[in-house]
Amino acid sequence: MSFDATYKEKKLKSVGTRPLRPDGVDKVTGRARYGADFNMPGQLVARVLRSPHAHARIMRIDVSRAVALKGVKAVITAADLPDLTNGNAALYAILDNCMARTKAFYDGHAVAAVAAIDAKVAREALKLIEVEYDVLPHVVDVDAAMAPDAPLLDENLFTQGIDPAPTTPSNVGNRSEFGHGDVESGFAKADVIVERSYKTEQTHQGYIEPHACVASCNVDGTAEMWVCTQGHFVYRQTCADLLGLEVSKLRVTSSEIGGGFGGKTHVWAEPLALALSRKAGRPVKLVMSREEVFRASGPTSQTSIDVKIGATKDGKITAALATLRYSSGPYADSWAETGAMTSFACYDLENVKTVGFEVIVNRPKVAAYRAPSAPMAAFAVESAIDELAHKIGMDSVELRIKNAASEGSRSSYGPIYGPIGIGPTLEAARTHPHMSAPLGKNQGRGMACGFWFNFGGQTCTDLNISADGTVTLAVGTVDVGGSRASLSLIAAEELGISYDDVKAVIADTSTLGYNDMTDGSRGTFSSSMATISAARNAIVTMRERAALMWDIPVEDVAWEEGHAKAVGASYDNRAPLSVKDIAAEAGNTGGPIAGHSELVADGAGVSFGTHICDVEVDPETGATRVIRYTVIQDAGKAVHPAYVEGQYQGGAAQGIGWALNEEYVYGADGRLQNPGFLDYRIPVCSDLPMIDTQILEIPNPNHPYGVRGVGETSIVPPLAAVANAVSDAVGVRMVHVPVSPPRILAALNAKAKG
């Protein structure tokens, strides 16, 4: 059945309210089952041996002593994971990252794994595995890796996207370019030009729950896995590909998730757990330690970005240029390309050009992190915009409003925008009381805008109506931020029933069709579309059942406010039938009532936000406190406003951490110095003010209720908003994130020296 996703304004009863989340009681009482909470009879404990070297050729691995240890049931190396990737470079990178094949590319790269009867034996076994390394020169810094004399990670890597193709290998995997117009002629027309280089350090998503799974391979070729993931269908596909399993014979069940933020869209140790289980013939539980999570999963790119923006005296931008270098870990990827696409997306520009370089370094393989690649580009661009406003002597909000993209603008990455929210968020910022609140001594204010694409994708949903008229909703997009609550609201709205009569669950991969993973802020957007479609299909069935119950033509049965109503002069004296009434008779009218939906949710609708930040900086120590913070973002339609606000606040909190203190610190030996929450400093509660939010609702024309994704955009502006505020407070332009106390103090000392 075709589904019309077009936005139609209508009065809403459930959508837009703030009921308690259905998973709340389990979570606050400790009953919720996370990745490490699954157990199987006879399960083994897995541990992974990891490289202590940043870059080393693996000359020999001898596992014989570990295999001989009492209680060890399986030991695997890369030899147990034959290369089935068939020329698929992205899949090969995942395989090699899961278990180093010829070289260890970073401190923490897996080289072997064991499964034993308990943790103690597994730990002993790791110590008995002998690995002979030929330690190679390493490079961890993105700029150093691009230097002509940098140690090469891959002698066969020739930069793509350059014509003519280079004849010598380098650490640059790819060059990408976006834009339109002619920037040189644009700069010629400028009265004022700002040109500066910026750097951002590598951060981790910092999810509190480490990666965890239980894998069980059977002798008949079937397998099961319970795992903490943002996308169990994607994990199923990737693991099946890597291990040579038939996709439908691997059943993956997702657990509750203790944070992912993109880091759980990629597989890490899950294929190893499956390989160990296959070899041992028993279920295998693998839980990464916090140290392993930091050393071998997650992080973002470290970046180095040059920005040049020119404008006329009255604040019209004439040209904008950015060169973005993003580290991607040891395997070339497309992080710089994404950064290059998002850089100037907030603005309507005649002449714009962005160039991205993917740089491989001896650090962990980069993973998605909430609007991946956009925060760093926004930091550089929004810092330059801020500086430009100062140089012209124009209010920075006015400058942005003057150049903001709007419906019909051609974006810097290509497409023409539909109705978008950048202008309205800026207008809201201009009139927000925060913007005019007085500042005290040593305090500064900064603001910044951010953009994210958003995504829809493949979605499959089942809606089952039980005999008592309550509803079970089975969805396949993992709930990472409260989507079970929003989808229950949507189902209640469509069917005209109470929120409390809907129970949403995340189905496993064998009980529902394929769903893309929860990324691109697609969870509520795409699954709500499928839920609406499924509910409408169920209503069709319920009208048919009501027609049977009344013995009248189905054309004479309408659906209004949760009831079947007989229409027309001949029948309209009949009392309407509720969902409960129809469900009670289902056994006599054709059996169970269900609505099903499979669709590709197109038209996710781009998202924009504007943030305002006040800080106070101790000029003698560089200590920085965020004293006020406001997030203004377009939600299209906030289905559950409390969780929309939570997404705004969460992204801002993570961005503040990134801006102020979070960074991977490497020693001269290329080893990670701070793989733990003690010295990888995410903000604690007392570090943050209450983060104020303002939800704008500019309906997405491609969703029945106007919903847009809201999860990611909120992490895009904070790096720039905080850095602009600190720059304002100390009177020095801060160009290196995190703007940690040592960096602030060094900048102040340099200023004092002139």
Next chain:
Amino acid sequence: MRYERPGTIEDAVAMLAQASGRSFVLAGGTDLLVRMKSDDFDADLVVDIKAIPGMDEIAETADGFAIGAAVSCAELAENSALVSAWPGVVEAANLIGSTQIQSRCTMTGNLCNASPAADSVPALVAADARVRVIGPNGTRTISAQNIPVGPGKTSLEKGDIIDAILLARPQPRSGDAYLRFIPRTEMDIAVVGVAVNLTLGADGSVQTARVALGAVAPSVILSEEAARTLIGTKLEAAALGALEAACSAASIPIDDKRGTVAFRKQVAGVLARRAARIAYERAGGK
């Protein structure tokens, strides 16, 4: 691993003295239990001293205070006599970790863990605290300053247990203070820590001063040069400037994940100046 929970200090000492392999004393456990989870750590014997009578008590005597080795830092803050006598020591102990950590961790543990960044140690050293050590050869009293000798290393010998930290009754017109720098508000380790303990003369000028620096050397520094800058002064700007310079000069830190050499040296001076002001006011100076 063997776990023991002896009922007397003599039994505890004997267990440690006779142990072969790696043995540890357990009180609050906020350092030890975390280390025990690491792959690189093995313990053969853990002796829990919490069941030994007196270990969890703060005894007030004519001479001052004897703080049992198992007294949690949070309990220090609940002892009003101790708080009014040694506010700097108590505030230092209650900067460690978080509220939950403070309800378990102990100052004796903080001292014996021998981290260069231990918060309570500079405050104890500035307060000229002593520790009572019970070992196989009897009991002795030594300066707290002499316990840590380098990162993770103490001067204690096999079988030695510190059963109490001893703080003298403070002199009239005296005050102490501790400040540390962390980039966050809590749950962090000192990047620099400074404790100052001052005694004033009748005219309000500084008569004696003790200035202790943490996290800027392999172990705590008691800087006599820094102390001298304050003697005879009323903390005038020149004196505070000299103190700041002396503390920066006395600091011999390293670059690491928590901070840089330049940052630590500079901030050591800043915090010393601020801590001196607080101590001076607590001593009744105006």
